[in-house]
Amino acid sequence: MSQPPTIAIAGLSCETSTFTPSRTLAPAFHPLRGAQIFDKYAFLRPDTSLGKAAQWEGALIGHAMPGGVVARDAFEELAGEIIERLEEICEEGPVHGLWYDIHGAMVVEGLDDIEAVLLHRIRKVTGPDVLVSASMDLHGNVSRELAHQTDLITCYRTAPHIDVLETRERACRNLVNLLNKSKSDASGIIRPIKAWVPLPVLLPGEQTSTRLEPAKHIYDAIPGVEATDGVTDAAIWVGYAWADEPRNRAAVVVTGWDQTAVCNGAEHLARIFWASHRAFAFVAPTGSFSQCLDAALSSGAESRPYFISDSGDNPTAGGSGDVSWGLTQLLSRPEFQKPSGPTVIYASVPGPDAVHAAIAAGIGATVTVTAGAEIDHIHAGPLTMTGLVHAIKHGDKYAIVEIVLQIGSVFAILTQNPKPYHHEHDFTDLNLAPRSADIVIVKIGYLEPELYDMAKGWMLGLTPGGVDQDIVRLGHHRIRRPMFPFDREFPSEPDLSARIISSSNVELTGPDE
Template identity: 50%
Template sequence: MKNSILTTLLFSFLISTLAGKAQEKDLPRIAIAGIATESSTFSPALTAREAFRIRKGPEALDAYPFMVPDSMVRGRATWLPALVAATSPGGAVTREAYESLVQETLDSLKKNGPYDGLYFDIHGAMSVVGLDDPEGDLIARIREVVGTETLISTSMDLHGNVSWRLAKNTDLITCFRMAPHEDRYETKKRAIVNLLDRLESGQGKPAYKAWVPVPILLPGEKTSTRVEPAKSLYAKIPEVTKQSGIIDAAIWIGYAWADEPRNHAVVMVTGDDRIQVGEAAENLASSFWKVRSEFGFVAPVDSLTGSLNKALASKKRPFFISDSGDNPTAGGAGDVTWTLKKILERPEFKSKKGPSLIYASIPGPELFKLAKSAGLGQKVSGYVGAQIDARFAPPIKLDGTVEGIGEKAVVIRVGSVRVIVAHDRNRNTHFSDLGLDPLKTDIIVVKMGYLVPDLYNMRKDWIMALTPGGVDQDLHSLDYRRIQRPMFPFDKHQFEPDLKAKWIPASDEFVPSTYPR
């Protein structure tokens, strides 16, 4: 009897194990790869390899909150991440950094293939010294390793750029639908689920990819989905994707602070019904073009002097001012001292009894170290800023008192101004970590364009100061030489662009060398 029971249990165990292995074998094998950043070519800054956070192998899955081990998405495939690298926006990536990251990616992909699918996780606005369209270059080189049969799904920032080459070599593609990007992970998950669905159903590559370049180049601060017309424009997308013959639809604003031919808006729709895909792409592109003149700044704007005057006169607290021209979240160097210099010169802030103002922030590694060593309440003196971008003002010497010490930043009080001095430009310090209470502060100046959600919800009033820097909001003042023309808003004369759908060949379809690259 005991032998019979043991035999039965052993047989059940073997059947269960074999079934599990069979199920695992049937799961699609999916790679993950991508290099993501946003690069201003109008900034003197350069981005080296050390600036990237690099995740390899299973560690890369930690970048996606929806991919925890017991998640439904995680269990639908065997995941084989190669390399996922990302860094904060900044200047152009050095060629050495780019090539080293690409080579590591390709080496890893070669080791773990073959693949049924690949998730291509990029921003889409990376610039590399001496190389046009790095994302298009990267995906083309990945294709040489994984082959043309592998299904590739791409997710992007809506401020990215979609070149013909990128569109050709990807199969499924989508981008954020919100600016600020509160749907960041929702979008990444959508790209992965679209990939899984097409693999599991056996449908594979979409039959049609419609691509419509739209000759518009505008900054993100004029195209926020918080306000019209972008709010209604992007609201059209969910209805489009409900059509049975459409997989996904996306609108890219494009990235305004890089001077490359690919930098302009794009609409792209993928699916299996040619008529639905084509009409959807053309309708979205036409809708975009029709409202081109309605785009305006997401907040009131003024000169720095005008912005400070309005903040001082206002009774609403805290009053936020965006130091928009050196916004490091869009590609500015983050160390331009012009605005801080002007603030410290104002007589209103010379005394400790003046209006309270927080300036967030300026890098000053030496003063940061000195303040941490000196301690709270101590007097310190040192230079900050303008180590990368000194075109508009030199480094500033701060003579003040240490009022806050954090792991990555300190607070130096000069008169009634509390300057957050960071150890580098990539700071993520919260006000509370430094003992600051923004809700009890009169004016808060941030190196930012449109406010991120937590600051937006905190503000009682807000204005964008039009200040100089690598992401200057006055696009007409920038020295564009290579963008395609005519382009709105640079060319004021009336012109009617070709907004017909361009049919992008499938990634496994041979195209002659006369096609765009």
């Protein structure tokens, strides 16, 4: 290669719960094509060191908000376009590398291990010599097949995720370095050694935040392994707890050029993880929704605003976002039925008809509307409420339109489409003051950084929904067993030896252990 290598970019991401009845459709991925990808990833622009290091060719990437299973026709539509665009890129000249931009917990109707399925299709177009670097969420899953089809694979090292762009840039830089190494090697294409260790542990993110022990010291061990001579990258995946596939579990992958160093590093990280598997606990005090409200009401001024995570319907973990159970319970409490009661903000429940009725009535009007449970009515039905229209906002990327309805002392956010509420401006844009509220209830698990810093008190509500934190009661039946915490006792210690995984686009012959 006398010219800079050509690297294509492709991938689809959607953290998918198989326990929510919602379905994810193609528009939810907000696909970016060609040069649009460089608007998202500034580190690849032509004036950057990485941008100059290769000829980057954007095929298609799509990042959907977490939700229900991806409809098969939606996947085939987007995957088909990826293949078509890659064919066009390959017709222009040889492609040397692929940055595979994925999450790792997507589920598509009728297909298992979909990231491996898509990559297999991609490799049929790009050819066997293309080097692939995948970047993932640590809540993704690394099957043996996915490890086999990639040459480099890495994931975030923080939860909440504050190293998203850093991780994606690392995946791209590692790929450029690998291509340059292959270019200078007389034998041509060379591929690193990968050591993969699956672990029989499957826990929700709310028990594995890297802010706290034991996840903190587990993830703090990664840089030491990565700094070892002969190691290129080290990564630990917690796995995704709310999907029921055989691949769902924790995993370690270490990549490099020295087989002994790579294997020792992978086994070291796996042993640290397994040694702490019984120590994982929720990131905050937990309780039923009623217990959380009681605790918030009994707290003093020094604990306000008091945050409550309505965690079972968290749309950023795969919940449908339209479970009305929490808001129904909240509005039934006598403490909040008068405007003079404790100020509560609730975010949020979708209700397109309710939103349109509020818009028609206008700010300051009193309306009676019905919202919620259009998709997920397993736990509660649609909720009818009468309140004052406090605010209206158009143009949100996810919600499209948001309104705030004041019902007694509760300020309920209703949306056209589900939306996560992670930032202070999500509230202040709606003329709400979360720092002055007594209680703020969000459909979330662990609090994202801005909310975490704002909260003076916090409890994690163990509420029902498609991402129920009590994962054992959800009914997994396809995951591998034994698996902690579904099984508390193991007949023997798990095999934490490193499996060397080859890099190739040929079919695997061995089992996905």
